[in-house]
Amino acid sequence: xxxxxxxxxxxxxxxxxxxxxxxxxxxxxxxxxxxxxxxxxxxxxxxxxxxxxxxxxxxxxxxxxxxxxxxxxxxxxxxxxxxxxxxxxxxxxxxxxxxxxxxxxxxxxxxxxxxxxxxxxxxxxxxxxxxxxxxxxxxxxxxxxxxxxxxxxxxxxxxxxxxxxxxxxxxxxxxxxxxxxxxxxxxxxxxxxxxxxxxxxxxxxxxxxxxxxxxxxxxxxxxxxxxxxxxxxxxxxxxxxxxxxxxxxxxxxxxxxxxxxxxxxxxxxxxxxxxxxxxxxxxxxxxxxxxxxxxxxxxxxxxxxxxxxxxxxxxxxxxxxxxxxxxxxxxxxxxxxxxxxxxxxxxxxxxxxxxxxxxxxxxxxxxxxxxxxxxxxxxxxxxxxxxxxxxx
Amino acid sequence: xxxxxxxxxxxxxxxxxxxxxxxxxxxxxxxxxxxxxxxxxxxxxxxxxxxxxxxxxxxxxxxxxxxxxxxxxxxxxxxxxxxxxxxxxxxxxxxxxxxxxxxxxxxxxxxxxxxxxxxxxxxxxxxxxxxxxxxxxxxxxxxxxxxxxxxxxxxxxxxxxxxxxxxxxxxxxxxxxxxxxxxxxxxxxxxxxxxxxxxxxxxxxxxxxxxxxxxxxxxxxxxxxxxxxxxxxxxxxxxxxxxxxxxxxxxxxxxxxxxxxxxxxxxxxxxxxxxxxxxxxxxxxxxxxxxxxxxxxxxxxxxxxxxxxxxxxxxxxxxxxxxxxxxxxxxxxxxxxxxxxxxxxxxxxxxxxxxxxxxxxxxxxxxxxxxxxxxxxxxxxxxxxxxxxxxxxxxxxxxxxxxxxxxxx
Numbered sequence: 001x002x003x004x005x006x007x008x009x010x011x012x013x014x015x016x017x018x019x020x021x022x023x024x025x026x027x028x029x030x031x032x033x034x035x036x037x038x039x040x041x042x043x044x045x046x047x048x049x050x051x052x053x054x055x056x057x058x059x060x061x062x063x064x065x066x067x068x069x070x071x072x073x074x075x076x077x078x079x080x081x082x083x084x085x086x087x088x089x090x091x092x093x094x095x096x097x098x099x100x101x102x103x104x105x106x107x108x109x110x111x112x113x114x115x116x117x118x119x120x121x122x123x124x125x126x127x128x129x130x131x132x133x134x135x136x137x138x139x140x141x142x143x144x145x146x147x148x149x150x151x152x153x154x155x156x157x158x159x160x161x162x163x164x165x166x167x168x169x170x171x172x173x174x175x176x177x178x179x180x181x182x183x184x185x186x187x188x189x190x191x192x193x194x195x196x197x198x199x200x201x202x203x204x205x206x207x208x209x210x211x212x213x214x215x216x217x218x219x220x221x222x223x224x225x226x227x228x229x230x231x232x233x234x235x236x237x238x239x240x241x242x243x244x245x246x247x248x249x250x251x252x253x254x255x256x257x258x259x260x261x262x263x264x265x266x267x268x269x270x271x272x273x274x275x276x277x278x279x280x281x282x283x284x285x286x287x288x289x290x291x292x293x294x295x296x297x298x299x300x301x302x303x304x305x306x307x308x309x310x311x312x313x314x315x316x317x318x319x320x321x322x323x324x325x326x327x328x329x330x331x332x333x334x335x336x337x338x339x340x341x342x343x344x345x346x347x348x349x350x351x352x353x354x355x356x357x358x359x360x361x362x363x364x365x366x367x368x369x370x371x372x373x374x375x376x377x378x379x380x381x382x383x384x385x386x387x388x389x390x391x392x
Numbered sequence: 393x394x395x396x397x398x399x400x401x402x403x404x405x406x407x408x409x410x411x412x413x414x415x416x417x418x419x420x421x422x423x424x425x426x427x428x429x430x431x432x433x434x435x436x437x438x439x440x441x442x443x444x445x446x447x448x449x450x451x452x453x454x455x456x457x458x459x460x461x462x463x464x465x466x467x468x469x470x471x472x473x474x475x476x477x478x479x480x481x482x483x484x485x486x487x488x489x490x491x492x493x494x495x496x497x498x499x500x501x502x503x504x505x506x507x508x509x510x511x512x513x514x515x516x517x518x519x520x521x522x523x524x525x526x527x528x529x530x531x532x533x534x535x536x537x538x539x540x541x542x543x544x545x546x547x548x549x550x551x552x553x554x555x556x557x558x559x560x561x562x563x564x565x566x567x568x569x570x571x572x573x574x575x576x577x578x579x580x581x582x583x584x585x586x587x588x589x590x591x592x593x594x595x596x597x598x599x600x601x602x603x604x605x606x607x608x609x610x611x612x613x614x615x616x617x618x619x620x621x622x623x624x625x626x627x628x629x630x631x632x633x634x635x636x637x638x639x640x641x642x643x644x645x646x647x648x649x650x651x652x653x654x655x656x657x658x659x660x661x662x663x664x665x666x667x668x669x670x671x672x673x674x675x676x677x678x679x680x681x682x683x684x685x686x687x688x689x690x691x692x693x694x695x696x697x698x699x700x701x702x703x704x705x706x707x708x709x710x711x712x713x714x715x716x717x718x719x720x721x722x723x724x725x726x727x728x729x730x731x732x733x734x735x736x737x738x739x740x741x742x743x744x745x746x747x748x749x750x751x752x753x754x755x756x757x758x759x760x761x762x763x764x765x766x767x768x769x770x771x772x773x774x775x776x777x778x779x780x781x782x783x784x785x786x787x788x789x790x791x792x793x794x795x796x797x798x799x800x801x
Binding site: 027029035036037050051138141142143144145147148149152200201203204207209212214215217218372373374375377 | 448451452453454548552555556624625627628634635636719720721722723724725726727728787790791
């Protein structure tokens with residue numbers, strides 16, 4: 001006789017907040033789903049006593065589009081445009097994760113020039129994604145000017161990526177086995193001209209906001225995540241590295257041509273406050289943009305001159321049923337993983353995407369206790385969550 | 393203005409003291425003047441809304457509204473017309489009466505200030521002997537309007553904004569009031585015109601450079617004025633990223649625009665007050681107040697125009713500074729805002745008042761010390777401005793930016 005299944009009990013308080021019942025004299029505040037600073041359609045159930053929060057419970061699921069299920073219905077090639085929508089701010093990474101997973105299913109090699117094209121596109125995309133992140137974070141703290149500054153630079157990157165693949169947001173640039181288009185003529189010069197300009201702008205950005213006294217006062221010591229806690233809550237990417245944990249998939253589990261490049265992994269040092277506070281997370285992203293510039297310069301210098309940008313991919317991709325593949329890449333929001341099980345026909349049996357924003361939502365409840373409402377906004381911004389990446 | 397009307401009545405051939413219609417003429421002119429002043433307040437608020445949008449756009453490397461009229465100057469009229477035609481929505485759960493009344497309280501508290509604010513040597517509605525006291529009293533009406541709007545909206549976000557605003561405005565009135573006591577001490581009067589007359593046209597004659605405590609008082613007043621006007625870094629009551637829009641979240645149409653009219657009109661009020669109290673007001677160089685009084689005919693007219701221009705230019709400079717701060721600084725948190733007021737500004741303002749009282753005794757016994765201090769502080773301010781300009785030039789060189797004031801108009 002089997003034991004009856006044990007039902008996990010939820011503490012009463014949690015249940016009542018989730019049912020939107022006001023507890024005691026506390027106010028229950030619905031922050032979202034149409035709140036300007038929740039970075040997309042997310043709801044936060046905030047139990048608060050005046051300005052001080054008792055806790056904030058993130059309620060996700062407003063932006064669920066069944067992307068993983070769609071992946072099981074589409075052909076392998078046909079799913080590529082859908083992956084753009086997993087994280088529309090850094091679509092190139094979702095493309096790459098999918099492409100790498102299917103390439104592993106096929107057991108194929110990608111031409112070297114295509115790998116360089118991928119790295120160039122991805123690092124440009126990482127800069128543009130981090131620009132959005134730091135810009136909106138400054139705006140959530142109340143400084144509006146850094147946001148247009150960041151978006152202005154992002155427009156240059158959008159122009160570059162548009163020249164590369166014709167799209168400014170959902171790129172659909174990568175293909176299984178390579179990339180869709182080779183770099184246009186003169187592209188290297190345009191990118192390095194942009195990098196020369198952008199590195200100066202980063203210094204200006206630091207002067208404008210990063211070391212602003214009020215900005216530091218708002219963010220230093222705010223919601224620090226100790227290294228162990230960051231690991232326990234499965235944080236990835238800049239959120240994890242801001243806590244001082246040196247884990248970057250590009251270094252730890254090298255993929256593509258990243259081993260060819262010299263770059264540092266910026267770690268949170270608690271320069272103005274505690275290690276792993278909100279300011280460290282902000283600073284990590286600013287520094288990562290600098291490192292992306294370094295990678296881009298090296299990639300442009302070492303670009304192979306051969307012309308193949310597509311490997312040999314069968315016209316109809318058929319993979320033995322039950323074959324599994326797993327890919328891990330360092331997306332702008334951290335470790336992004338694809339797990340694919342091949343199905344009987346031309347499509348997958350199972351697609352699972354693991355994204356950084358979803359796990360970052362889990363830590364908000366634990367960190368939010370005792371913060372103020374204004375801090376919750378800063379905390380959400382510092383974790384750089386993107387709503388579609390949470391729900392997929 | 394009473395003197396002006398009395399002169400007018402004398403010009404008609406009557407004695408204002410015994411003529412039975414004097415009071416009616418007074419009332420008629422009061423109506424006329426209040427019409428002019430409310431229009432000035434509203435139009436300056438409108439123009440500032442355009443100016444702020446253009447200035448913000450420049451600072452953020454955008455273009456800003458540039459379609460309606462030359463350089464988009466008529467944008468504020470287009471906005472007002474649009475807001476007039478919009479539906480005046482009142483939420484079903486809102487307290488109807490309070491919700492409708494709240495914007496008027498704000499408008500009244502704001503418009504009343506202009507009664508005691510000088511515009512030039514002769515242009516002032518009423519030069520009251522308690523002018524400063526009156527201004528401090530009527531500005532407090534604004535907070536009544538804000539609390540009413542926040543409470544009656546019956547929305548949690550509005551309530552948050554209103555409570556923040558009440559805490560903020562009431563707290564910062566204390567350092568603002570104490571800082572304003574310093575010019576009052578120095579001039580020996582509470583009349584706004586009297587305080588300007590006690591200063592001179594040149595920077596070293598201004599109250600801001602009278603002594604270190606007066607300089608500190610100016611900054612205390614300016615910070616407190618920012619807080620009372622809900623301007624960044626103290627824009628917590630309407631913090632967009634936190635409270636959606638704060639106390640005016642549920643408002644729409646013209647009622648909504650009243651809140652913003654007050655906010656932008658307040659720019660003039662706080663700047664004009666700073667100029668009046670610390671920056672020598674309308675004082676014209678080479679024309680002391682006594683000689684201005686004695687002038688007649690066209691000479692008096694041109695001197696008057698000069699004093700209006702001087703006052704307006706100084707005020708507009710501060711309006712620009714306030715806008716500049718808004719588009720530069722982040723917002724502080726509620727506890728930091730309260731800390732700053734009660735732990736730093738309030739004690740500093742009390743100490744400043746005591747210091748100035750002592751300093752006045754010192755200057756009375758040794759006037760040369762007072763003059764030396766004035767030149768010293770004015771010189772220090774000049775050095776600070778030069779260093780600032782150098783720093784800006786350095787930053788511009790560093791980034792390779794260029795000034796561009798000509799394109800995109």
